[in-house]
Amino acid sequence: AQKITQTQPGMFVQEKEAVTLDCTYDTSDQSYGLFWYKQPSSGEMIFLIYQGSYDEQNATEGRYSLNFQKARKSANLVISASQLGDSAMYFCAMREGASGGYNKLIFGAGTRLAVHP
Amino acid sequence: KAGVTQTPRYLIKTRGQQVTLSCSPISGHRSVSWYQQTPGQGLQFLFEYFSETQRNKGNFPGRFSGRQFSNSRSEMNVSTLELGDSALYLCASSLLGQHNSPLHFGNGTRLTVT
Numbered sequence: 001a002q003k004i005t006q007t008q009p010g011m012f013v014q015e016k017e018a019v020t021l022d023c024t025y026d027t028s029d030q031s032y033g034l035f036w037y038k039q040p041s042s043g044e045m046i047f048l049i050y051q052g053s054y055d056e057q058n059a060t061e062g063r064y065s066l067n068f069q070k071a072r073k074s075a076n077l078v079i080s081a082s083q084l085g086d087s088a089m090y091f092c093a094m095r096e097g098a099s100g101g102y103n104k105l106i107f108g109a110g111t112r113l114a115v116h117p
Numbered sequence: 118k119a120g121v122t123q124t125p126r127y128l129i130k131t132r133g134q135q136v137t138l139s140c141s142p143i144s145g146h147r148s149v150s151w152y153q154q155t156p157g158q159g160l161q162f163l164f165e166y167f168s169e170t171q172r173n174k175g176n177f178p179g180r181f182s183g184r185q186f187s188n189s190r191s192e193m194n195v196s197t198l199e200l201g202d203s204a205l206y207l208c209a210s211s212l213l214g215q216h217n218s219p220l221h222f223g224n225g226t227r228l229t230v231t
Contacts, residue, residue, distance in 0.1 A: 043227070091160065105160075
């Protein structure tokens with residue numbers, strides 16, 4: 001069965017520093033997609049970044065980058081130059097189904113990030 | 118472009134009642150899926166609809182049901198509410214046919230069952 005593991009229940013970082021949030025996954029599919037979402041205390045889920053299993057380069061979106069190591073089945077999120085507004089829960093998720101046509105995501109337990117001034 | 122809209126934002130119900138939650142997807146998105154988020158179980162997939170058809174269903178009892186209308190708007194219904202149904206219910210919409218298309222979530226409906 002597909003599974004996402006986030007081993008860091010909580011992390012804190014000083015403002016303007018970089019932080020890495022860990023995510024490992026387990027799947028027997030060759031084709032899959034990995035997502036990171038941010039959830040502030042308001043509850044909305046905000047899409048941050050996507051990595052496809054066949055993408056040769058690590059994904060980047062502004063201050064967010066994904067350290068994708070396929071052989072180790074890890075997809076760690078790196079946030080550079082942390083800001084106070086980055087304080088939130090962060091979820092790693094995997095799209096189930098080789099074709100991606102089925103929009104079922106498997107989520108990890110999440111990591112709560114606190115950014116200190 | 119308007120995002121995913123969920124109504125209502127908050128609901129308080131008593132055990133045994135039923136509830137209906139509504140979701141309007143992003144314009145042009147025809148796939149709508151629902152998730153339940155609780156402190157104990159985390160985020161769990163409920164079901165997905167496309168073109169008014171349920172394509173996939175999570176491991177939830179039959180008390181949880183949903184439907185999708187021709188305009189892609191979706192509703193989910195929970196009957197005979199139990200205390201354990203208290204949760205944040207999130208709706209997400211997405212384009213189909215693009216493997217890298219992310220799910221865009223609404224703000225959620227927070228249901229409290231007393």
